[in-house]
Amino acid sequence: MKNDKTKPISFVLEAMTILVLGSLFAACHDNDENSGDKAAESPQVENYIQVATGQTTLYDADGEVIASLNIGDPLYGQDANYLSGKTMSYTNNGDGTITDNNTGLMWQGVPSSEDYTWQEAVDYCNELELGGYDDWRMPSCKELYSISDFSSGWPYLNTNYFTLASGKVSKNEQFWSSNYYVGVTVEGGSNAAFGVNHVTGHIKAYSAKSSGPVGGKYVRAVRGDDYGVNDYTNNGDRTITDNASGLMWAQDDSGEGMDWQDALAYAEGSEYAGYTDWRLPNVKELQGIVDYGYSPSATDASKVGPAINPLFNCTPIVNEAGNDDYGYYWTGTSANFKSGQPYYYAWYVAFGMAVDSDGDDFHGAGGVRFDTKYEGGPLGEGGERYYNYVRLVRDAE
Structure with a gap:
């Protein structure tokens, strides 16, 4: 009877030992695989959360620092007034x-x-x-x-x-x-x-x-x-909502060019599609709606047009070379030509061709550059266009 009882106990102990060793081996094997191949651990990406530009200083048209601006003041509405987006x-x-x-x-x-x-x-x-x-x-x-x-x-x-x-x-x-x-x-x-x-x-x-x-x-x-990656909805009221970024855009642009100060005033005073809280976009926001699949100089006829989704309307122009083109669009973000110099430029996004002085496509539709804020303003390399268009933006509700 004694031998009959010890055999089952021994068998159970052996089986348990095999299971424990097998589990340890599997765990070690899994750790070896994970330590040598992290590609499966892909980061969780938030699309398309807007990140702030980091510009928190206000500037006048000549690039000098302004201590503060209140609603209704000239030059109110620039990047540092709104501080839109998540802090970097x-x-x-x-x-x-x-x-x-x-x-x-x-x-x-x-x-x-x-x-x-x-x-x-x-x-x-x-x-x-x-x-x-x-x-x-x-x-x-x-x-x-x-x-x-x-x-x-x-x-x-x-x-x-x-x-x-x-x-x-x-x-x-x-x-x-x-x-x-x-x-x-x-x-x-x-x-x-x-x-x-x-x-x-x-x-x-x-x-x-x-x-x-x-x-x-x-x-x-x-x-x-x-x-x-943008995710647009045409709201049917001349506005386009980007569900990815949470921004609402005017489907139409300003229809005419203006200098930077007038662009700020235009955005602040706009009543469009029943909304009055429009603003001039910062440079990251405006660059965020560029569609690099289009250009006025595209070799594929199906891709000829401004560098933006066809849901949007852009005012056509004839550029300096006499070519059909589209304009530049102001942002509320200021720029300096060199480190230590005043911020007498403002950034723009070229939805048409970013041309050279002869009007030829030099830096591409979708380029982001800057110009002096008004005609006759201080220049670093020579201005191209001082009167640019406006694409209104607001935070979608």
């Missing part, structure tokens, strides 16, 4: 990566100092292994612009978190985006792609095939789902 916030993960706490995107903190053609930059990102992750990619213009910091400029980037590729403040600090241009530029022909300059703050189209220190550009890799 980042986490240094201590492994060469930076997480944007608003968008959820994870960024390469220290980019390569190499100059790349556009395709070389794409390949670099796709092959990058950093922080234990291998699912890096080239960022879009909207993603790259989301980390632009307009609090002081030169650089337009928070260098407490993001290192400059060249290691110095240089106007050559240009970073490729994934947006290949559908139009034709003076420098790149039909092979141009957009990039963000994180020292001067611009978005421009560059020759995609140029390489080396002169023509090549830098790249800063990102990971996570796509950020900056």
Whole structure:
């Protein structure tokens, strides 16, 4: 009887030992897999949360600081009056990566100092292994612009978190985006792609095939789902709501150009579609509705038009070269030509071609540049247009 009782107990103990060892082996095996492959841990991206520009100072038309402005004052309604969007916030993960706490995107903190053609930059990102992750990619213009910091400029980037590729403040600090241009530029022909300059703050189209220190550009890799994808609803009352960003836009523009001070007044005094709380958008908000799938110089006839969703109406113009085109649109965000200079410029977004002095497509439809705030104002490189259009915006209810 004794032997009959001990055999079952021994069998049970052996079985339990096998199960425990098997579980430990499986756990160790899972940990090994997770430590070697973080690609499955994709960041949770918030699309399309608006991030503030960081500009909290008010400026007059000559770029000098204004202590305060009240509703109804001339120049009221600029970026620093509204402080729209989430305050920029980042986490240094201590492994060469930076997480944007608003968008959820994870960024390469220290980019390569190499100059790349556009395709070389794409390949670099796709092959990058950093922080234990291998699912890096080239960022879009909207993603790259989301980390632009307009609090002081030169650089337009928070260098407490993001290192400059060249290691110095240089106007050559240009970073490729994934947006290949559908139009034709003076420098790149039909092979141009957009990039963000994180020292001067611009978005421009560059020759995609140029390489080396002169023509090549830098790249800063990102990971996570796509950020900056618009989700429009035509409200049927001449307004368009972007459900992704939570902003409501006027379907029509101002219909005529005006200088920056008049643009601010126009937006503040507008009664449109039954709403009176319109404002001039900041530079990130306005760049956020650019559609890089269109250009007046597009080689594909189906893509000819202003760089914005066809739901929107843009006033056509004839540009300096006598070509059919569309205008620039003011933002409420000021800019300085160089570090330490007054903010006598204001940013605009080119929904038509960002032209050179001859009126030819130089920096591409969807480019972001600046001009002096009024005709005859102080200039750095020479002005192009002082009278630009307005696209009203408000926070959707």
